[in-house]
Amino acid sequence: MRFKNFDYVGASRYFYTFSIVLTLVGAIFLATLGLNYGVDFRSGSNVDITTTKPITVDQLTPVLKEAGIEEEASVTPGDNRVNIRFSQVLTEPQDHALKAGVQKLDKDASFEVNTVDPEMAKELGQNAIYAVLLSCIGIIIYVTIRFEWRFAIAAIVALLHDAFVVISIFSIFRLEVNLTFIIAILTIIGYSINDTIVIFDRIRENMRFAKIKKYSDLVEVVNRSLSQTIARSLYTALSVFIAAFFMFIMGGESIQMFSLAIVIGLLFGAYSSIFIASPLWLLLKGKDVSKHKTAKPKPTKSDI
Template sequence: MDYRDHFDFMKNRNKFFTISIVLLIVGIIVTSIFGLNFGVDFKAGTGLDINVGQAVTKEKAEEVFTGINLKPSVVSIGGNNDHVSARFDIILTDDQIKQINAAMVSTFGDKVSQEVNTVSPDIARELGLKAIYAVAIASIAICIYVSIRFEWRFALAAIIAILHDACVVIAMFAIFRFEVNLPFLAAILTTIGYSINDKIVIFDRVRENLRFSKIKSTQDLSNLLNNSIWQTMRRNVYTVLTVLLAAICLFVFGSESIKLFALAKIIGLTSGAYSSICIASPLWYLLKNKSLSSKPRATAVKE
């Protein structure tokens, strides 16, 4: 089926590239100036998750901490407004943790329970390095797989696109100052894994169409790629919407500890669907088109 009357993704590829470049540049600038909002997992400190057993406001929780001269860097309310999350940039001692618990019990009653998460500077550095290694290893493994399964042009386009997806999630978290923690890293890795699935679906159709097409010009290549995208569009949309719906439900109805993971997944899924069509496919088109242009043209035979 010919999809020439549909939206031409190859013709508008520069618009897509511009949108992505602008977003990533803004993310780089914000990250360079302000850095990422690292949670306790990636910097030394103590995190407290306190269930007070009743509805509480952020202001009331902050008053309790102020009353004992222990002011956290971040205080948030979650759950059914009965869950207080407090993040300290210092490592609290056992006495300070007991002091906070006693103050909470005194204010809210005996139903108070708390969970403590403490990370030392050495562990924070180790987690940061392992996060970088994990993303790098996943990217290299995917690149090798796609190179073996398809060809190097597909692999290069795919790896650039999935790195784009990871950077988009990081940029959005940097711009809006969301907390970066271990669930965020899990979301990045699952985004990379899911993103490559979309790209493989499109690339597999491109490869199949190449077997039955004669590509003689740039326009032929553009038509083939646009047709391949539209032939797989319904499957990709349905798949993304299904997973996206689950991620949105986790964000809306999930506990406070999983909300940032769900948010990172929502951003990553959206970026992955976008990059499969608007970044990876045009990149492969540019690489393949360059190989067509480099082929020697047959010289005319003089009579």
């Protein structure tokens, strides 16, 4: 097999460099621009209108003015459907005026209005952060119990890398972040830790039969373990990637950002398990091997 003799550990330095550069760029964008939060994470109103005939943005503009809504609204028309998002919560008179104006264009139009007040938006944002942190803590505990603390550290670094890369790309390209985005992040973490655990399990099995005397022996174990599991990792990621990609291309607007986040996360999650998590464990384990190698032997009675 072509992956059998590939030096994964040696190639990991290039992926480390790429990830560090991308992380720095993402951190700069997050610090300066932040994220483009949707209505789920900022106060405002989201109006979904189902119509029996197409309604254009030009037709809705005078309706918004007549309703006394002077703020800029994000209008997304579709086939027999229109979505309007406001950065502020609509008052009751504005809500009634908007519905009355749209019904003049289509008397059979139906409405679904979702409103998020500032306190709720703040609480949703905090709960999203807590969800990610709690999942990471659970993973640390699980991996530490099943394997060892070095595996746990390597796994969490890889997972945080995957999540941060997706967040950075959404910040750089100003893509909207909503509740489905958080679900996508948690889904990415689940797929990534699954691949990582499979690889770590193979490393642990190979370590049982390996005679580790120097650092190069550890490198050989990691490379062999990765060559034995890479086909499974790539096939699993590819199968989910194809499904998520077609969901992004053919799915509705409500799941578009979710699908895009999954697509990006799967790509980075596939390589982080191979080129980040495993080499990082090697780095941590290698220090232990080096200590044993350089340790001075204890003096015996004959030496005294």
